[in-house]
Structures are given as C-alpha cells and as structure tokens.
Amino acid sequence: MLVTRAADSALAEACRTRDELAEVGIANQALIINGRFRATMPTDPIAAALEERESRALEKHADFLASIDHYTVPLRAENIVGGEALRQLLTPAPPDAPVETEPLPAPPPFRAPADIIKDVAAAGRGVILTMGKGGVGKTTVAAGIAVALARAGHKVHLTTTDPAAHLAATLADGIDGLTVDRIDPAAETAAYTEEVLATRGANLDAEARALLEEDLRSPCTEEIAVFRAFARSVDRGREQFVVLDTAPTGHTLLLLDATQAYHRELNRQARETIPEAVRELLPRLRDPGFCKVFIVTLPETTPVHEAAALQEDLRRAGITPAAWIINQSLALTETRDPLLRRRARSEHRFFHEVASLHPTVTATPWAVHPPIGAEALLALFSENQSSESHAKVHL
Ligand SMILES: Nc1ncnc2c1ncn2[C@@H]1O[C@H](COP(=O)(O)OP(=O)(O)O)[C@@H](O)[C@H]1O
Ligand SMILES: [Mg+2]
Known part of the structure; x- marks a missing residue:
C-alpha cells in the first residue's frame, strides 16, 4: 500500500x-x-x-x-490520533461538519513576519537557514526571505537544493541584488571526485589509484561533496546575505566536529587538507550574530514533533534557532468552510505548543495561490500580513 x-x-x-x-x-x-x-x-x-x-x-x-x-x-477535520479516530478513518465519510459560527480562539502573541525580516536585515550580512520536514515550505520561506531582503536594498544570494528548481527559474531575473543558484549533487560529486584524483590520486600507482576511484564511488562521496558546497555558500555570508533552504542535520554537524578533532589529534598536517570554509563552518553556524536558523513547520502533529526533535539535535551541535515559522496556517485565513474551520481550530494547540518551544514564533497563512514568483513570496512577509492576518483569527 x-x-x-x-x-x-x-x-x-x-x-x-x-x-x-x-x-x-x-x-x-x-x-x-x-x-x-x-x-x-x-x-x-x-x-x-x-x-x-x-x-x-x-x-x-x-x-x-x-x-x-x-x-x-x-x-478529516481533526488529527487522527487515538483509537476512535483511527476506527473512523476508514469508514465512509462522516456527515458534513456543522457550519461553525463560534469565533476561533486568538493565537499567542506572535512576531509579525515583517519584523522577522527586519531582525535579519539588521545584521547587514550573514547566513539564513530554513530547516524542517519535507513539504512544510522551507524553499518557499527561504525564497520569501531572500526576496524581502533584496527589496530592502541588500545583496542576497539564494542557494536552493530543491530539485524542482522552479524557484530559481521564476526568480532568476528581475530582482535587483538577488542571485540564485542550486546545489546540484551530481555536479558537486563530479567536481569533488576530479579534485581528489588530481591531488591525492596524482602520485599513486595504477592499483592504488583504482582503489581510490572505487572509494570515490561510494555514496559518502556525494554527502561530502554536497557538504563542501554548503560550506562554500556559508562562507559567502561574510560579504552579503546568503539564504539556504537546506542544511546538514545537527547530527551530521556533530560528526563533522568529531572527525575534525580526530584528525587534529592524529596528524596536525591533516588540518591543512580540510578546506577553510569547512573548518570554519561549525563555529560560524554557532554564532547567532552570523547565522540565523529558522525552523519551518505546519500547525500539525507530525511536522511539529519532528521539528522539535530537530531543534534538540541542533542544540546538541551548539546551534540555537533564531525563530520558528508556522507556515500554511488555515487559522490565519478567512475560510468559512466548516471542515477547514475545524482544522483551523485544531491548529490552536500547535500554536501554543510551538510557543512553548521557542520564544520567537511567527506564522504565515495558507495562500490561495501557491507563493511562486517575487510578488507572491513578498506577500508572505509583507507589513500588512502581520496585524491583519492575526485579526482574521478572531472572525
Ligand atoms: N503559505 C503557503 N500557502 C500555500 N501554499 C504554500 C505555502 N507555503 C508553501 N506552499 C506550497 O507547498 C509546497 C511545498 O513547499 P516547499 O517550499 O517546496 O516545501 P519544502 O521546501 O519544505 O519541501 C509547494 O507547492 C509550495 O508552493
Ligand atoms: Mg525544498
């Protein structure tokens, strides 16, 4: 199934x-x-x-x-948790939800999306990472932040790992100060393989070279190559804003730290073979003045719980997220559809749960038109989004 x-x-x-x-x-x-x-x-x-x-x-x-x-x-209107909900799940649809007239409860006092952009812009440069489960809106939010910063007059580079790369296509032209590229795992792996063969492989005899080539065909090579591309992008954050829609997990970062310590112990020279951008990566990501991690989630059970685990993982690696962004909230729309209103009501629990996990939270509404293209992305973080959309919750 x-x-x-x-x-x-x-x-x-x-x-x-x-x-x-x-x-x-x-x-x-x-x-x-x-x-x-x-x-x-x-x-x-x-x-x-x-x-x-x-x-x-x-x-x-x-x-x-x-x-x-x-x-x-x-x-269904409610999250499917517990025996009764599960029994109901595979039965024919229940009768239509009654039309609700009761107002939805007010959300906790969130930070306005536009203020999040102001917080980030204040540093003048640095790295912004969006993290979270697949499909929650990491790429969309990253692109929205990048466009908003560019519109505010900053130099911004957006690096996406989104294979669809439709964002790169829609944003490539027309926005002053914004450049977009994509980390292509295949291209990065090819470049890294070539580099290793040209350096480490240069003076090897045929047999040793064949072994090295075999080694480089392992899946680890791609992970290392993508990791180095990521480190290079982060390095650019010293001169301008860099926005990335994906990052290694806290677990990978801790492994990196342990590996580097091990190499330093083993052989002082090994330090020279690790590129500076990689060596400096972890300290940079740990510096809240330089790097801001945004955890993106939907107001639903699984994404919130996975995001909470991600936050723990990052904390173990010494990285504290800057804020959480609750994306695609129905409670922030004006929907009157009975089923959607009941789902909107069920978001309330997660608003409070997220508020208990981090002092800075912002939320963006579910957009009728998928936020693709500069104007739609900007709307996610616009001034009037903030106060107005929060008012909608009190319908
Ligand atoms: N606030 C929103 N309202 C409506 N649709 C959204 C919103 N944010 C994202 N989407 C849509 O949800 C889908 C997943 O978003 P995406 O940014 O690709 O997620 P991720 O990068 O986390 O996998 C996309 O089709 C995107 O257009
Ligand atoms: Mg994505």
Missing part, C-alpha cells in the same frame, strides 16, 4: 516508489490517496482553491492513477 497526498510532489514520489518496487519484482501494489479535500462550502475561496489544487495534481498524474488500483480517504 503506497500512501500519498493529492499533491504533485507526493504523487511523483509515489510513482517513483511504484517503479522501483516493480523493478525488483514487487508488483502487488495499491495506492491510497489520503486526506483528499472536498469543499463543503464551494463558495468559500480558500476551500475552492484547495480542492482545485488537489484536482490539478491528480489530473497531472492521471497516467499513474490509471495504472494502479487506488483508494481515496477523505480529509
């Missing part, structure tokens, strides 16, 4: 998984499309847009869906 959401990237991944399993002879597969949303109030623009976005994703993957048995499980 492959499980997916009715979203483009999730469906693409399910399709890949199906092919990989089929390749090793596992063909007895079926697909569950979980959390499919149907507007109970089609006149509500948020509800209509959400349903429409899912329909478009399903249409795009029509060939895949035609080729596999599939089932649809509707989106």
Whole structure:
C-alpha cells in the first residue's frame, strides 16, 4: 500500500516508489490517496482553491492513477490520533461538519513576519537557514526571505537544493541584488571526485589509484561533496546575505566536529587538507550574530514533533534557532468552510505548543495561490500580513 497526498510532489514520489518496487519484482501494489479535500462550502475561496489544487495534481498524474488500483480517504477535520479516530478513518465519510459560527480562539502573541525580516536585515550580512520536514515550505520561506531582503536594498544570494528548481527559474531575473543558484549533487560529486584524483590520486600507482576511484564511488562521496558546497555558500555570508533552504542535520554537524578533532589529534598536517570554509563552518553556524536558523513547520502533529526533535539535535551541535515559522496556517485565513474551520481550530494547540518551544514564533497563512514568483513570496512577509492576518483569527 503506497500512501500519498493529492499533491504533485507526493504523487511523483509515489510513482517513483511504484517503479522501483516493480523493478525488483514487487508488483502487488495499491495506492491510497489520503486526506483528499472536498469543499463543503464551494463558495468559500480558500476551500475552492484547495480542492482545485488537489484536482490539478491528480489530473497531472492521471497516467499513474490509471495504472494502479487506488483508494481515496477523505480529509478529516481533526488529527487522527487515538483509537476512535483511527476506527473512523476508514469508514465512509462522516456527515458534513456543522457550519461553525463560534469565533476561533486568538493565537499567542506572535512576531509579525515583517519584523522577522527586519531582525535579519539588521545584521547587514550573514547566513539564513530554513530547516524542517519535507513539504512544510522551507524553499518557499527561504525564497520569501531572500526576496524581502533584496527589496530592502541588500545583496542576497539564494542557494536552493530543491530539485524542482522552479524557484530559481521564476526568480532568476528581475530582482535587483538577488542571485540564485542550486546545489546540484551530481555536479558537486563530479567536481569533488576530479579534485581528489588530481591531488591525492596524482602520485599513486595504477592499483592504488583504482582503489581510490572505487572509494570515490561510494555514496559518502556525494554527502561530502554536497557538504563542501554548503560550506562554500556559508562562507559567502561574510560579504552579503546568503539564504539556504537546506542544511546538514545537527547530527551530521556533530560528526563533522568529531572527525575534525580526530584528525587534529592524529596528524596536525591533516588540518591543512580540510578546506577553510569547512573548518570554519561549525563555529560560524554557532554564532547567532552570523547565522540565523529558522525552523519551518505546519500547525500539525507530525511536522511539529519532528521539528522539535530537530531543534534538540541542533542544540546538541551548539546551534540555537533564531525563530520558528508556522507556515500554511488555515487559522490565519478567512475560510468559512466548516471542515477547514475545524482544522483551523485544531491548529490552536500547535500554536501554543510551538510557543512553548521557542520564544520567537511567527506564522504565515495558507495562500490561495501557491507563493511562486517575487510578488507572491513578498506577500508572505509583507507589513500588512502581520496585524491583519492575526485579526482574521478572531472572525
Ligand atoms: N503559505 C503557503 N500557502 C500555500 N501554499 C504554500 C505555502 N507555503 C508553501 N506552499 C506550497 O507547498 C509546497 C511545498 O513547499 P516547499 O517550499 O517546496 O516545501 P519544502 O521546501 O519544505 O519541501 C509547494 O507547492 C509550495 O508552493
Ligand atoms: Mg525544498
């Protein structure tokens, strides 16, 4: 049973998984499309847009869906936690949620998104990292921060690891002061392999060189190569702003630290073979004046809990996040759709949970139009987003 959401990237991944399993002879597969949303109030623009976005994703993957048995499980208003909720999950949809008239509770006093940009801009340069679970909006938030800083007159470099790279395409032209590139794992690995063969491999006999080449074909090589590209990007933060949408985990950073200490013990000369950008990486990431880590999450159970674990992991590596960003909040929209309003109400718990995990929290609404392109990204962090959207919660 492959499980997916009715979203483009999730469906693409399910399709890949199906092919990989089929390749090793596992063909007895079926697909569950979980959390499919149907507007109970089609006149509500948020509800209509959400349903429409899912329909478009399903249409795009029509060939895949035609080729596999599939089932649809509707989106429920509450998080599926506990025995009763689980029993309900696979029964036919419950009757429509009643229309709610009661106002939603007010969120804790969050920092306005525009103020987050001001906090970052004050340093004049440095590194901004967005971290969190896949699909929560790391790339979107990173791009939004980059565009906002560029618009405020700063020199900004945005490095994305997003393989779709649609951001790079939509942002490449037209924004003064902003440059965009992508860390391409294949290209980085090729360049690193070549460099090692040209240096360490230069004076080896044929047999030793063959061993080194074999060594370089291991998956570790890609990890090291991407890591070095990351360190290089961070290094640029000494002259300008650098925004990155992905970073090594705290665990990887701790390993780096241990490895460097070990090499220093073993052989003082080894220090010279580690590039300066890599040697300086951890101290730079630990410096709150230089590096600001934003933890991005959705107001839902799993993303919040994984983000909390990530924060712990970072703390062990000596890195304290600058703030949390709750993305795609329905409570910050004006939706009147009964099911979405109940989901909006359920976000409340997570607002408070996140507020208990970090003193600085900001939140951005679920956007009817996916935030792609400079103007839509800017809107996520605009001045009027802040106060107005918080007022919406009191509907
Ligand atoms: N505030 C938002 N409102 C609506 N859609 C959003 C919002 N933030 C992100 N998205 C959409 O959600 C999807 C996942 O976002 P993305 O930034 O690619 O996540 P990540 O980089 O964490 O995997 C994208 O299709 C993006 O356009
Ligand atoms: Mg991304």
